[in-house]
Structures are given as C-alpha cells and as structure tokens.
Amino acid sequence: MRRAALPPEALDATDRAILNALQDGFPIAHDPFTQAAAPLGLSGTELTERLAHLREIGAVTRFGPFFDAEAMGGAFCLCAMEVPEARFEEVMTLVNAHPEVAHNYERTHRLNMWFVLACEDPGGIETVAARIEEETGITVLRFPKLREFFIGFRVEA
Amino acid sequence: MTLDTTDRRIIAATQAGLPLVAEPYAEVASWLALPEAEVIDRLAALHRAGIVRRVALAPNHYALGMLANGMSVWDVADTRAEALGEVVGALPFVSHCYLRPRALPDWPYNLFAMLHGPDRATVETHRAGVADILGAACARHDILYSTRILKKTGMRLRPEG
Numbered sequence: 001m002r003r004a005a006l007p008p009e010a011l012d013a014t015d016r017a018i019l020n021a022l023q024d025g026f027p028i029a030h031d032p033f034t035q036a037a038a039p040l041g042l043s044g045t046e047l048t049e050r051l052a053h054l055r056e057i058g059a060v061t062r063f064g065p066f067f068d069a070e071a072m073g074g075a076f077c078l079c080a081m082e083v084p085e086a087r088f089e090e091v092m093t094l095v096n097a098h099p100e101v102a103h104n105y106e107r108t109h110r111l112n113m114w115f116v117l118a119c120e121d122p123g124g125i126e127t128v129a130a131r132i133e134e135e136t137g138i139t140v141l142r143f144p145k146l147r148e149f150f151i152g153f154r155v156e157a
Numbered sequence: 158m159t160l161d162t163t164d165r166r167i168i169a170a171t172q173a174g175l176p177l178v179a180e181p182y183a184e185v186a187s188w189l190a191l192p193e194a195e196v197i198d199r200l201a202a203l204h205r206a207g208i209v210r211r212v213a214l215a216p217n218h219y220a221l222g223m224l225a226n227g228m229s230v231w232d233v234a235d236t237r238a239e240a241l242g243e244v245v246g247a248l249p250f251v252s253h254c255y256l257r258p259r260a261l262p263d264w265p266y267n268l269f270a271m272l273h274g275p276d277r278a279t280v281e282t283h284r285a286g287v288a289d290i291l292g293a294a295c296a297r298h299d300i301l302y303s304t305r306i307l308k309k310t311g312m313r314l315r316p317e318g
Contacts, residue, residue: 005222019221022214026175028200030193033179048177051214055177062215064175065200067168071208072160078257080264096308104307107228109299111264114228115308141264147239147256149246153273155218 002058010057011157014040018050019059019157026063059157075122076102078143079129080111081136088112094135100128111141158206163191167199175212218252218273225277226252227300229284230266232259237294238267244290245270250283265297277302 011019017040027035034044042050054060070076083091088106095101095115104115117125129140160168166189175181182200183193203209233241238256245268246254253271270287274280284300291298 001219002217003219003224005224006220019214019216023216024213026212026214028182028197028204028212030180030182030197032181044179048179052177057220058217059220060214061217062174063177063213064173065168065171065203065209065212066215067172067203068208068210071158071206072165072168078255078269082263092307101308103309105303106305106307107301107303109301111301113307114301141260143257143260143264143269145255145257147242149242149254149256151252151254152247152249153252154249155216155221155223155273157216157221 001061006057006059011054011059014042015050015054015059016157018042018047019054019155022051022063023154069118073120075119075125076145077117077125077129078145079115079117079132080141080143081113081132081138082111083113083136083138087136091136091138095132098128098132100124158202158208160208163189163195164199164203167191167196168203171200222275223273224275225280226271226273227277227280227284227302229270229272229287229298229300231268231270231287231291231298232265232296233268233291234294234296235267241291241294242268245287248283248287250274251287266299272300 021040022036026032029035031044033047037044037047051063096104100117100119102116102118106112107114117128119125129142133140170185170188176184178184182196186193186196200209242254242256245251250273251270252273255269256267257269259265259267272280272283274283288298
C-alpha cells in the first residue's frame, strides 16, 4: 500500500468528488455504477474508468463490501507486550511466526509491541496468547474489545 | 443471522473488492454460478444484519495526505465511558474507537481511539480536542505512535467456513 502523499495535481475536482461521495456508500443493485455516477454528472463507464485509475495511482485502498469479521464467526484480540530492547528482534520473530498474528506494530511506550490475534474461534485467542508467553517468557496483556463505537471517519479528498 | 455456504462463498468472492464493470454483482454471480438476483438479495440481507457494514470506497488516507496517526488511550470513568465513546467515535478524525478492559496496574486506560492527521502536530491538536470533550471524566491519557510495522497480513475468511 502506498504510504506517501500523492502530489495535489494527481487528482482533479471530479476525482475528489468521487472519493468523497463513494466513502458514504455504494448501491447494491443491478446497475450501481450508473446510479452512483448520476449525482456526480458522470456516466457509469466514466465512473468505472476513473475508479480504475484512482486504484492504479494508489488513491483507493479498497472498494466493495466491508464485513464485520466478528459477525462472521472470527475472534480478535489486541495484545501488548513489554519487550526489552535487546530482545526485540528475537521476540518479534517468535510472535510473528504465529499465523494468528494478523498485524504487529512497534509503538512508543513501555509496552512497545502491539499485535492483533485473529482466530477462528474465541478459545484460540487464549491458546495462542499463552503459547507466546511460554515461548518468550514475557506477559501478554490482553485487550479484547468490549464495545466498538460507530465511526464517523472521513478523509476529505 | 447464520451464514450458509452460499453467503460464505459470496463473502470470499467480494472481500478483496468489487470488479469495476458496469454490472459488478452480475460478474460476481457468474464467478459463483449463481443468479445475479441471488447475489444482490443475499448482500442486501447481510447488510441489513450488519455483517456487511457498508459497501463503499476506502480511500488510501496516506495518499490523500493523512500521513500521521496515533493510538490515543484514555482512562475514562466507567459510568461515562459508553456515552463518551459514542461522541469520540463519531469525530471525523477518529478511524477506530473501542472500549477495552484496563490491565491494572500496568495499564489504566479503557478507551482507545485512533487519531489521524496530515502531521503529528495536527494529531496532537486532535488529542487536545478529545481531552476537552472528555473533561473531568478522564483521569489521564496517553498516545502511542507506531515506529515500525512488524507484520501486516489480511484477515480473510476461508470460503469453506
């Protein structure tokens, strides 16, 4: 994924209008591009061509349905460890070796390693967290989600 | 709502995204040898049930200039945390907002909010804004910036479920 800003001239006003409008939603219908394009003053074909270009230049991360992973039966848990600086690479290798570790970040804190466990079922979380503790000798703090709040996040293009 | 095999096949076929063709659901249906109407009806039902949160475009916020982010964490009075979490999650610069258990004595924070901005100074301004909203209900707070991605893999549902 692109992690650098695009130059401002990479997007014209129509591109920006598309990026802003489609963040809010896209129809589940026979001809969704035609429907989504109309308020933007575009044809369905113009919209798909623009989207293909926006994806190509890295302005779009994903376009389509977003699923609630937990509703599909998965179990997730944010975990944190306090890893001594001298052991960081060794512990990272042990943690990352578990396929259940979906992502892992080094962060600026005494608790300097933060990762998410993703398992098929809730019992898997405990098993993997306990195994990581055994392998590393370091406590794995578990921060399961108690409540998720509705997100109003928008990126104004 | 219980997902059946057909729901799971539709999820597996679309979780990387929709094809950019005039009739994308018909295209997905052709991959799965299903009628288009069945794909549309099932996705609509999954949407109503909240399993599909939304069908939409996710912009690459880095490409659009949102280059900085930080995991802000807040020790919010339990009696107020639910209501204040709603307010914080709805802010336009917050991409994730969760209530999680504290891990005392190591970790006093129960509200987690990922803050985004074009630079770290803006993220700190957002953090001050959240502190204002939480007011006296918040005993202390901190922000953790990521210095390195150590691993990042997608979370994908297996089609056979």
